[in-house]
Amino acid sequence: MKRKTVMKAKKEQRRKHRDNHKYIFVIGGVMSGVGKGIAASSLGTLLHAKGFDVNLAKVDPYLNVDAGTMNPTEHGEVFVLNSGIETDQDMGNYERFLNRDLMREDYMTSGMVYKHVIDKERNLGYGGKCVEAVPHIRDEIVSRYEHAAKINESEISIIEIGGTVGDYQNIMFIEAARVLKIKHPDDVIFIMVSYLPIPSKIGEMKTRPTQNAVNQLSGYGVHTDIIIARSEVPVDKKRKEKIGVACNIPEENVISAPDIDSVYDVPLNFEKDKIGEIVLKSLKLEKRRGPGLNAWKKFADAVKNTEKEINIAIVGKYFSTGDFVLTDSYVSVLEAIKYSAYAQKVKPKIHTINANDFEKTNPDYSILDSFDGIIVPGGFGEKGIEGKLNVIRYARENKIPYFGLCYGMQLMTIEYARNVLGLEGAQTAEINPNAPHLIIDIMPDQKKKLLEKNFGASMRLGSYPAKIKIGTLAHTAYKNSSIVERHRHRYEVNPEYIERLTNAGLIFSGTSPDEKLMEIAELPTSVHPFFLGTQFHPEFLARPLSPHPLFTQFIKASKDKRSTVPVWGQA
Ligand code: GLN
Numbered sequence: 001m002k003r004k005t006v007m008k009a010k011k012e013q014r015r016k017h018r019d020n021h022k023y024i025f026v027i028g029g030v031m032s033g034v035g036k037g038i039a040a041s042s043l044g045t046l047l048h049a050k051g052f053d054v055n056l057a058k059v060d061p062y063l064n065v066d067a068g069t070m071n072p073t074e075h076g077e078v079f080v081l082n083s084g085i086e087t088d089q090d091m092g093n094y095e096r097f098l099n100r101d102l103m104r105e106d107y108m109t110s111g112m113v114y115k116h117v118i119d120k121e122r123n124l125g126y127g128g129k130c131v132e133a134v135p136h137i138r139d140e141i142v143s144r145y146e147h148a149a150k151i152n153e154s155e156i157s158i159i160e161i162g163g164t165v166g167d168y169q170n171i172m173f174i175e176a177a178r179v180l181k182i183k184h185p186d187d188v189i190f191i192m193v194s195y196l197p198i199p200s201k202i203g204e205m206k207t208r209p210t211q212n213a214v215n216q217l218s219g220y221g222v223h224t225d226i227i228i229a230r231s232e233v234p235v236d237k238k239r240k241e242k243i244g245v246a247c248n249i250p251e252e253n254v255i256s257a258p259d260i261d262s263v264y265d266v267p268l269n270f271e272k273d274k275i276g277e278i279v280l281k282s283l284k285l286e287k288r289r290g291p292g293l294n295a296w297k298k299f300a301d302a303v304k305n306t307e308k309e310i311n312i313a314i315v316g317k318y319f320s321t322g323d324f325v326l327t328d329s330y331v332s333v334l335e336a337i338k339y340s341a342y343a344q345k346v347k348p349k350i351h352t353i354n355a356n357d358f359e360k361t362n363p364d365y366s367i368l369d370s371f372d373g374i375i376v377p378g379g380f381g382e383k384g385i386e387g388k389l390n391v392i393r394y395a396r397e398n399k400i401p402y403f404g405l406c407y408g409m410q411l412m413t414i415e416y417a418r419n420v421l422g423l424e425g426a427q428t429a430e431i432n433p434n435a436p437h438l439i440i441d442i443m444p445d446q447k448k449k450l451l452e453k454n455f456g457a458s459m460r461l462g463s464y465p466a467k468i469k470i471g472t473l474a475h476t477a478y479k480n481s482s483i484v485e486r487h488r489h490r491y492e493v494n495p496e497y498i499e500r501l502t503n504a505g506l507i508f509s510g511t512s513p514d515e516k517l518m519e520i521a522e523l524p525t526s527v528h529p530f531f532l533g534t535q536f537h538p539e540f541l542a543r544p545l546s547p548h549p550l551f552t553q554f555i556k557a558s559k560d561k562r563s564t565v566p567v568w569g570q571a
Helices: 003-019 036-049 090-098 110-122 133-151 171-183 208-219 237-247 263-272 275-282 294-305 328-343 385-397 407-419 444-451 473-478 495-503 549-564
Strands: 022-028 054-060 107-109 156-164 188-195 226-231 254-258 309-316 347-354 373-376 402-405 426-428 437-442 460-468 482-489 491-493 507-511 518-522 531-534
Touching: 022 036, 022 171, 036 054, 036 090, 036 156, 036 188, 036 263, 036 275, 054 090, 090 328, 107 110, 110 133, 110 171, 133 156, 133 171, 156 171, 171 188, 188 208, 188 275, 208 226, 208 237, 226 237, 226 275, 237 254, 254 263, 263 275, 263 294, 294 328, 309 328, 309 385, 309 549, 328 347, 328 549, 373 385, 373 407, 373 549, 385 402, 385 407, 402 407, 402 549, 407 426, 407 437, 407 491, 407 495, 407 518, 407 531, 437 495, 460 473, 460 518, 473 507, 473 518, 473 549, 491 495, 491 518, 495 507, 531 549
Parallel strands: 022 156, 022 188, 054 107, 054 156, 188 226, 226 254, 309 347, 309 373, 373 402, 402 531, 426 437
Antiparallel strands: 437 491, 460 482, 460 507, 507 518, 518 531
């Protein structure tokens, strides 16, 4: 067959599938934290490899209208999509595993749905009826599931329902999925990601909690089609049989998902139990030839087999909660580092450093010398600021590669103003609006929102274009003069100081197309191997199969650190 004919046939096939959009709901059983998001993402990777257009979506039961107002220490990183919506960090995993941008409609919270329904009621949108959770909230969710499917380019939507079966909060989302199945009986399936404990004193894998979770879901009128059985070790045939009989599903629909060291192996591991084929069969989809998993496998192998290490420090404040150290608050940054490092055959050893440690009168900086690169990521508020400024100064003066992300770029500009320009009291308006030199100031339209105490979604959010100056480090990295990056900030470099900063040697190598907003600041490579900050968040666009160019350039400089850096004072 001619290529054109093949393409046409494929297009026609896709149209047919789009009209019969398929929905896979992923629900957690037994307990939380067993990797439902990674399971959903991995299934997405697999189906994509099999030639299907897939999108992933998350429904979160909380009443927040979006994730923007949530504290990262409690809820993990706030992830931002192109459209500017602030979402749960799972959306980041989805985009990374699918290597695809997701839409605003791929994220839904109870708050979003309730707000819409209540606003509609206030506007007499229900014609005088009594407005209730069932049917109004439920039907609003059903129509959102359908609407997202309609406007999505994909053929299959994998929708993860937050929480666990039995939670009170997510019932309405499950109920809406049940109704969706009645409307589209051949196009909806349910996957439960469950946990099979092996109590140490008993020493045997127990299936009963999973059976109970499946029963509970049946009680809601939802039949489980496939069980992803998470456990410490692979699930044996005997238990698969037992679960199959008890849960009314074929034994092969019980997928063994043992603990593994690297999350990137999950799609490959799933394939061993043929989950892709089983899903296609359940959705009555025919097999196709897809791009396959080779590129993914290459990346997953690099993660396991790379030995040469580099040491990267992240200096932040959202690390600790009680006795535990969290890295969830910076998950996209950690991932972005890994993708660029593995692509250059180095394994990143990431150190989380508390900015507070550098606030003392005479902090011990020597530990910073042991790092090949330092990152100050995004952040808000006053805590740890002086510590971060001290670290940035040390990195600049000692030529340690430094990468500032959003707040990290604003602070690097303040540090330069204070210590190179000599502007004492240089500050951001976020900390002290009355400081003598507001190097970082609020944008006028944001000021209005703050005065009205309208904090949710009040920042500059989502994708904006920027232009890059030729001959700069940023240009070397991007190899392009126009870029689009995702933002999440309220403050900006104050235009009144740009000339002075530039004259003192700081280069604004990226700006908004009208040159009003500073997007990237850097020092020339003749002065420092890598001293660069971005007002945007490059980490949101880093993907395993397409690492971010700025992270790649940063890792390159970190790799070279010891061999190329001249001794301070000789440059
Ligand atoms: N707090 C700063 C601002 O609002 C930086 C935000 C960030 O790092 N995401 O502009």
